[in-house]
Amino acid sequence: MPKVNFLHDDGTSTTVDGDVGDSVMYIATSRDVKGIEAECGGFCNCATCHVYVDEAWFDRLVPMAEHENELLDGTVAERRPTSRLSCQITLTSELDGITMTTPDRQT
Amino acid sequence: MREDDRKLTDPTFFATGDPHAIFARMRRDDPIHWTEGALSRGFWSVTKLADVRTVMMNDTRVFSSGRFGAALPANADLEDPQTSYFLHLARSGAQLSMMDGEPHKHLRKVFADRFSVGGIGSLEALVRRCTQSIFETVLDRGECDFTVHMAGRLPLVVIGEMMNLPVADAEQLYRFNNMMAAPEDPEWSLGNAVTTSTAGTRGLMEYLTTLARERRGNPGDDLISQLSLAEIDGVRLDDEKLGFNGLMFFAAGHETTRAALSAGVLELLRAPGQIAALREQRFNAKVLATAGEEMVRWASPLTHTLRTATEDFDLGGTAIKEGDWVVPWFASANRDETGFVDAGAFNAARAPNNHIGFAAGKHFCLGAHLARLEMRVMLEYVLEYMDDIELAGPVEMAASNLFWGIKHLPIRFRRRVGTGDTGSRIAA
Numbered sequence: 428m429p430k431v432n433f434l435h436d437d438g439t440s441t442t443v444d445g446d447v448g449d450s451v452m453y454i455a456t457s458r459d460v461k462g463i464e465a466e467c468g469g470f471c472n473c474a475t476c477h478v479y480v481d482e483a484w485f486d487r488l489v490p491m492a493e494h495e496n497e498l499l500d501g502t503v504a505e506r507r508p509t510s511r512l513s514c515q516i517t518l519t520s521e522l523d524g525i526t527m528t529t530p531d532r533q534t
Numbered sequence: 535m536r537e538d539d540r541k542l543t544d545p546t547f548f549a550t551g552d553p554h555a556i557f558a559r560m561r562r563d564d565p566i567h568w569t570e571g572a573l574s575r576g577f578w579s580v581t582k583l584a585d586v587r588t589v590m591m592n593d594t595r596v597f598s599s600g601r602f603g604a605a606l607p608a609n610a611d612l613e614d615p616q617t618s619y620f621l622h623l624a625r626s627g628a629q630l631s632m633m634d635g636e637p638h639k640h641l642r643k644v645f646a647d648r649f650s651v652g653g654i655g656s657l658e659a660l661v662r663r664c665t666q667s668i669f670e671t672v673l674d675r676g677e678c679d680f681t682v683h684m685a686g687r688l689p690l691v692v693i694g695e696m697m698n699l700p701v702a703d704a705e706q707l708y709r710f711n712n713m714m715a716a717p718e719d720p721e722w723s724l725g726n727a728v729t730t731s732t733a734g735t736r737g738l739m740e741y742l743t744t745l746a747r748e749r750r751g752n753p754g755d756d757l758i759s760q761l762s763l764a765e766i767d768g769v770r771l772d773d774e775k776l777g778f779n780g781l782m783f784f785a786a787g788h789e790t791t792r793a794a795l796s797a798g799v800l801e802l803l804r805a806p807g808q809i810a811a812l813r814e815q816r817f818n819a820k821v822l823a824t825a826g827e828e829m830v831r832w833a834s835p836l837t838h839t840l841r842t843a844t845e846d847f848d849l850g851g852t853a854i855k856e857g858d859w860v861v862p863w864f865a866s867a868n869r870d871e872t873g874f875v876d877a878g879a880f881n882a883a884r885a886p887n888n889h890i891g892f893a894a895g896k897h898f899c900l901g902a903h904l905a906r907l908e909m910r911v912m913l914e915y916v917l918e919y920m921d922d923i924e925l926a927g928p929v930e931m932a933a934s935n936l937f938w939g940i941k942h943l944p945i946r947f948r949r950r951v952g953t954g955d956t957g958s959r960i961a962a
């Protein structure tokens with residue numbers, strides 16, 4: 428199973444195994460990874476599963492759709508060039524080891 | 535356009551007219567349209583999906599829900615907080631949906647776990663039990679008013695259980711709620727809109743405030759007890775906040791789901807191919823959930839919300855000024871041709887479906903996961919136990935430009951013998 432690494436703003440980190448085909452948001456919330464809230468349940472509607480993807484991994488992701496881009500303009504924590512909504516990142520075997528940082532706040 | 539403007543601010547137009555034709559014209563000709571209708575002031579009608587999303591994602595930062603409330607007044611008589619009790623409450627920031635910033639965030643957090651995917655997931659057995667009981671009452675009759683007896687009944691019973699409301703009081707509360715939500719509707723009106731709205735709102739407020747104060751001394755694990763113990767900045771909620779938030783849970787808990795389910799089932803009985811395909815997959819939760827999302831897109835049970843700009847803002851090239859009213863029309867955005875393939879067609883298998891029927895951002899519908907669960911289970915039972923569903927009379931829409939939805943959907947059907955896979959077979 429591919430691994431996903433979450434770095435948190437308090438300096439701690441969490442590594443979890445995820446199933447190929449699941450969204451990173453689902454993997455995080457189903458394993459109680461802190462820092463991901465996902466109030467809307469993965470429908471790209473709330474921008475509370477915001478993450479900063481490690482630069483080395485960012486370009487390997489499927490580019491974001493326009494509505495994700497619109498939502499990222501409304502995140503509570505600052506938007507950065509590597510910001511994504513984790514509900515829109517689908518885990519593949521090529522993403523084994525992907526690293527991302529959770530922002531200091533989602534709401 | 536002026537005639538269209540007037541219609542959008544006239545709740546009675548929604549009972550018989552076709553708002554979607556107006557929205558289609560606005561999306562084509564003037565998608566962020568300065569609207570001067572029957573109210574004492576104009577507002578920006580935002581009709582395209584991307585612009586509606588932009589407004590919702592700039593809540594608090596640029597747009598306030600608290601300054602003038604989160605819905606257009608139903609008519610000019612209801613614009614004065616001195617005479618409209620509902621408006622007085624709305625503008626005093628007494629309810630979660632009409633709060634901004636940190637206080638909103640803190641109060642929402644109180645209920646976040648209960649309404650999360652996991653929290654609502656634990657209610658599936660309850661929702662199935664309630665659905666089963668509704669079907670036991672209706673199935674042998676072979677006909678019913680789907681909206682009143684089924685689609686409206688399920689969420690009402692479930693929210694009643696979550697709030698631990700005495701069953702004997704449910705009908706009266708239902709009536710109060712309709713008076714408040716659709717005061718122009720002849721079915722609920724006491725004569726004029728202000729009197730009706732105020733009587734309904736006061737009835738609900740007094741009932742729920744009293745209940746919350748009682749439970750504060752002896753709390754259970756129900757929603758009203760949780761509300762009674764909630765604090766903002768270390769201070770417990772006053773009577774208006776207790777009553778108005780209780781009212782929100784009660785109203786939001788059933789009106790919207792009722793509308794989505796009714797609109798969806800109406801479309802399904804008009805589309806034999808779609809209902810047959812769904813029936814084949816009736817125990818596939820994912821397939822039913824997809825259909826539920828389309829029902830919400832199609833119905834847009836909450837047609838709009840209201841925001842007030844707290845600063846000048848460029849919305850898609852339109853200059854919004856500080857203090858302007860901005861009305862994102864979810865009902866229009868969900869039919870936006872640039873947001874959905876074949877937007878004007880109901881497609882129970884639609885994917886992707888990035889609709890905005892539950893709003894977006896900070897005020898994303900707190901009860902969305904509950905609505906999704908109720909729609910999925912109700913749909914499963916309909917497909918399992920009802921066949922040859924057909925209209926048995928005229929469909930009636932509510933006279934409301936906010937909670938615009940079907941209020942009567944008379945149907946006839948043939949009872950199917952279920953397989954028992956819904957949990958427990960309903961005895962024939």
